[in-house]
Amino acid sequence: MDSRMQKARSRRLTLVIETGAIALFAFFVGRTIWRQLDTWGWLERPTYAAVTTVCSGDVNLDSQRDIRDVVLIQSHLLGKKTLVDPGLRAADVNGDSRVDVVDIVRLTQHILKRKLLEECRGNLAVTPATLDFGSVPVGTSRDLTLNIGNNGAAILTISAIVFTNPVFTAVSPAIPFDLNPxxxxxxxxxxxxxxxxxxxxxxxxxxTSGSATMTAEVALAGAGVTAANPVPAISGLSPASAIAGAAAFTLTINGSNFMAGSVVRWDGAARATTYVNAGQVRASIAATDLVAEDVVGVSVFNPAPAGGASNLAFFTIDPNPIVPAGGPWLRYIAPQKAPVNAKFKLLGKGFSPTPSANQVKFIGPAGETPAQVTAATATSLEAKVPDGLASRLYAVTVTVGGQTSNGLGFQVTTTAPAFEMWPSQATLLLSPGTGKEYLLLSGGTPPYSLKPLAQQYQSMATVELKGDVVEVTGLAAGDVTIEAQDSASTPALDSSTVRVQSPRFNPDFEITPHGLLAGSSPGFDVRVSTHGYDMRLSKVKIKSEGCTTQTAGLTKGSAIATEKIDLGDYHVWNIVSVDAPDKLRYEVRRGEGGLETIGSGAFEKGAVTLQELPEPPREGVVPYGIETDTLIRHGLWQLPAQPGESFTVTATLTSVTVDEGRNLPMTRVVSRTFRTVAPAAGAPSISFLYPPEGQIGKEIRIRGTGFSADPSRNQVTFPGNGAQRLAATVKNASASEVAVFVPYGAVTGPVRVTVDGAASNDYLFHVLFRPEIAVGFPDFTAGASVKPIIWLDQPSGDVAPVASAKVTL
Known part of the structure; x- marks a missing residue:
């Protein structure tokens, strides 16, 4: 039994010794690591200011209070030796702020141990030991903090913070203040x-704490530098709009951070500026700045150092009212297409009942051609298409008494018009139950007749046919469908849907530069989307602030953009003239061959108009959403030359005008700001791709700098699904151009060139025609036939819709 107990005690003792040895080893290892980390500075321990502690009675500062201190006080009082701080403070033994014989008596009492002074211990801690404020603009300030602590057992009173340089001051807290232990x-x-x-x-x-007086000195440093001007900000404009053709005026810009050197920029150009105060400046706007309908970006620029441009505020130049007082106004034209000498009809207001008093003109590239007016009332005109006109689109206007109406588009053709009711979908932007809507019947074989309203519509509107005009009144909320037919042996039928709603216009706009390389001239993607039952889009004008316009190398007939609408229509913008180094005009032509002109536009001084009238008259409200994707070619806008510079692209979207000027064109302004980039030093750079879009396997050429003439050293990658990057086969290469083939599996996104590990900037490439097809089977039965289910998916940006698909099983 004793032997077993001895063995157990021996095992416990061994376990205790082993545990103690392990703990001792861990302690020494931990201490060694801690010291090494502290040596390296990894523990980030605070640096404390050195503290000097002065004890009352310790005049010679030897940390003792004895007869030598009494002698020093006596010598001071007898004028034999003058004490200075900190010895002078220590000589004030009784703390009455003066040194006299009473202090000698009080110190003698302490030395003889008749009445001891308080124990003297320093308890002040100040961190950090140094404050470096860095560079601070003259006229401004920067704050840093000190931590003051009490590391003793008695109350500590902070009595003063004194500075040797007046550029440094204590802001808070109020002094004196006490700190508890x-x-x-x-x-x-x-x-x-x-x-x-x-x-x-x-x-x-x-x-101070008890009989101890403590001081801690903190080193201070900072540099006063040239004051940086602030970046201004605009909060509002007054006025914020004007009528085209208005007289010169003074524009007031409200905001913040304006200064005496601030300059107002009108559409990027400086205007004479008057500084009022930091919250307001004024600019002189000339009549020449208000000539035409526009939306102008207004900014304020502060000069260097620092400073810079403010945010953009927008000033709207509204068109002159579509309906001048007592002047003519056009609502509808029918038919919209007809050959020369064919009759057509105009509906509107402000016409003269005397036919000859109404001057109807067809306006085209060759000038104006008058049309003969055969009948007239105050609200309708009948006329003939002038002889000799070429087959193309014209703008039709009416002038009465020197006042000219708005224009409507008319397409001269070589074929007779078919029967139609126009418009096919009419929307009254009025309150329900008010106003009238007019529909026009044309083409086919007159006379025309109305079919009775369906029963569900009879309580919602009253419909009456007057010759070739359908008059709809008393419209209630909701849609009313109206049907009519001509008198052919087999009557042609047509219908129109009329509805009532309030005006609405909120199109979406996105613009994406293909690249952001500083100084380059990339192409741009533009996407405009209108929503169902919004007012129809009439015009989109895009301005670039910070970019320069260039038309070098562009000639008549060159294509500057392509346009796709909902995978359907394909349009090309072809130049018709280059009028100046920064101005050209173009026509929008439908289809690959571009035989039919459907619109026109201009590119001038950093502004491109995507589409302008004339265009065929269309319903004022779109019945469903329409998405238009436009690719503007490279070389038209040059980005700022320096990396990191910003440029702003602003789009003004304008609706059509309907209802006799009651609803003038509605506008929406969208602004996007971008910043230029530059590849790392020694890396290649991409200026542009040609072409900027293509199918899998298509050869494209990458233009830029820093490429290798050895094809194998150029690694060109395209984006794949997810985060995948796909390598392209390099056909040939030079220092400024690399030819590659679009790899299988590539998707739309940034192309990148890497040479010897150095990567270029990104440049956008569109992969076209990427439909996806999948086949599935609902079930299988052995020996029985089964019908497969086929899914076909196609990205909205594809070059064309799928015409056919073949699946082989």
């Missing part, structure tokens, strides 16, 4: 340079 207080120190120079000084923190 273990407490800390943050003190805010401010650097306010008044001159451009390097500044230094010392902050002395003085504290």
């Amino acid at each position: 273990g407490a800390e207080q943050t003190a805010t120190i401010r650097f306010s340079p008044a001159a451009i120079a390097s500044h230094s000084g010392t902050a002395t923190v003085t504290a």
